[in-house]
Amino acid sequence: MIRPPAVAGAFYPAAPDQLTAMLRELTPPSTASQKAIALIGPHAGYIYSGRVAGESYARASLPERFIILCPNHRGWGAPVAIMSEGRWRTPLGDVPIDSELAARLRSASMLFEEDSIAHAQEHSLEVHLPFLQYLKREFRFVPVSVGNVSLPELLQIGAAIARVIKECETDIMIISSTDMTHYEPADVARQKDEKAIAAILRLDPTELHEVVRRNGITMCGVAPTTAALAAARDLGGKRAELVLYGNSGDVTGDYKSVVGYAGFLVY
Secondary structure (H helix, E strand, O other): OEEOOOOEOOOEOOOHHHHHHHHHHHOOOOOOOOOOOEEEEOOOOHHHHHHHHHHHHHHOOOOOEEEEEEEOOOOOOOOEEEOOOOEEEEOOEEEEEOHHHHHHHHHHOOOOEEOOHHHOOOHHHHOOHHHHHHHOOOOEEEEEEEOOOOHHHHHHHHHHHHHHHHHOOOOOEEEEEOOOOEEEOHHHHHHHHHHHHHHHHOOOHHHHHHHHHHHOOOOOOHHHHHHHHHHHHHOOOOOEEEEEEEEOHHHHOOOOOEEEEEEEEEO
């Protein structure tokens, strides 16, 4: 099965040479000095959030296997949707799904359901793949869409991911895809986002989940990021680094209604 690109030509260039040139501009030379357990990064159009994503990926020492968690913006398909077979296509080529790793995840928790519908038009995972293709070229990944599930279930997902990674002999990085506050004035967005950022920097998945809910923070990927933090904590994560924070107004010049973007690495 080939999952075709859903947002090529909209969120990022559809022409391979134009996409490569844009990635080159957005991604500085690698400064990776330490293996990261997890990366948390944005998923808007590259002109808006690409610099935050590129800076984050440039800081990371990238392995050959990834578990990529994303939100489910449309609400299609299973609450926790995994794909175990096939490839995802981008203008830079096809990326294989890590079938062996996907099978391990399904065995580790019944919450993971085989479902391609949730991924069919979802942009939030797709936009990360070209960065990985540009920097790593050869890699495998497992796509996991995380929808509206409870905090205990998110912690269970994180624990299952951590168990699977501990059992594997090769390095595996967790990636969580999220934007921050949506469509509020820049100063309001920053104030709200700082609360979520503080929870992430404390590696506290429960605090993140609760502070987002309590403060009405429209962080669309809070569910996958909560699960990713839980996994990172169980894997022995000691610290998180905020690589870069910005918002759409930095590009458009309109700070009256912005979307916030943040990139993190967890070690």
